[in-house]
Amino acid sequence: MSVISLSQYNLVYNALSFGLAAMGAATVFFLFGRSQVAKEYRTAVTVTGLVTLIATYHYFRIFASWESAYTVADGIVKITGAEFNDAYRYVDWLLTVPLLLLELILVMNLPRKETVSKGFRLVTLAALMVALGYPGEVAGSLDSRWIWWALAMIPFVVILIELFVGLKESIKKQPQEVRGMISAARWITVLSWCFYPIVYLFPMLGVSGGVAIAGVQVGYTIADLIAKAAFGVFIYTIAVRKSGADVHASAVHA
Numbered sequence: 001m002s003v004i005s006l007s008q009y010n011l012v013y014n015a016l017s018f019g020l021a022a023m024g025a026a027t028v029f030f031l032f033g034r035s036q037v038a039k040e041y042r043t044a045v046t047v048t049g050l051v052t053l054i055a056t057y058h059y060f061r062i063f064a065s066w067e068s069a070y071t072v073a074d075g076i077v078k079i080t081g082a083e084f085n086d087a088y089r090y091v092d093w094l095l096t097v098p099l100l101l102l103e104l105i106l107v108m109n110l111p112r113k114e115t116v117s118k119g120f121r122l123v124t125l126a127a128l129m130v131a132l133g134y135p136g137e138v139a140g141s142l143d144s145r146w147i148w149w150a151l152a153m154i155p156f157v158v159i160l161i162e163l164f165v166g167l168k169e170s171i172k173k174q175p176q177e178v179r180g181m182i183s184a185a186r187w188i189t190v191l192s193w194c195f196y197p198i199v200y201l202f203p204m205l206g207v208s209g210g211v212a213i214a215g216v217q218v219g220y221t222i223a224d225l226i227a228k229a230a231f232g233v234f235i236y237t238i239a240v241r242k243s244g245a246d247v248h249a250s251a252v253h254a
Contacts, residue, residue, distance in 0.1 A: 195223030
């Protein structure tokens with residue numbers, strides 16, 4: 001652990017606190033919102049709530065670990081000797097990142113065979129990406145960190161191809177009311193996920209000490225909020241609109 005300033009400590013403290021509250025509130029919203037969508041889309045909304053529930057737990061653990069790693073007295077931040085356990089983030093990502101992609105597949109309500117094949121492929125790639133990133137995060141040398149970063153970027157690029165090429169025809173078959181939102185959901189995924197490899201690079205680009213610690217923690221928290229809570233709202237909205245479109249289509253054909 002590096003010595004950090006009071007402003008850096010408070011910045012991370014407040015970011016983690018906000019992340020914890022936002023994930024908790026999102027979980028309540030999604031789980032109670034299941035009743036507002038048709039049964040075909042409830043699994044997608046349930047997975048959305050599960051993602052933010054898992055994140056809520058891990059943000060609670062990260063927040064507690066941050067408090068135990070530092071102590072503040074008379075405006076001075078001191079290291080307590082307790083290790084700040086950043087591995088909680090990777091445990092969280094290993095569970096939630098694959099589920100984020102599964103949300104999108106489920107809310108599209110594709111044929112069963114297509115759902116299974118696309119879902120399995122994306123979930124596997126996402127888990128591999130996170131697993132490859134962790135050794136670099138804890139590596140003692142920058143060379144090792146660069147190697148693991150490059151390896152983790154391989155499944156990341158394949159996921160991008162799957163989202164923008166592999167799902168292209170499937171999106172065209174979606175109701176007109178939600179095609180734009182599903183396309184936007186892909187962009188939210190891509191843009192929010194770009195935060196992670198960029199933040200990961202901070203120590204490799206000469207950013208060190210308290211600036212690196214604060215930058216990494218705040219950067220990852222912002223990315224999590226967009227990728228999980230904001231993305232979840234999009235998934236929920238798509239489910240609501242598709243439910244309405246299905247009801248309308250049924251009434252027309254009745």
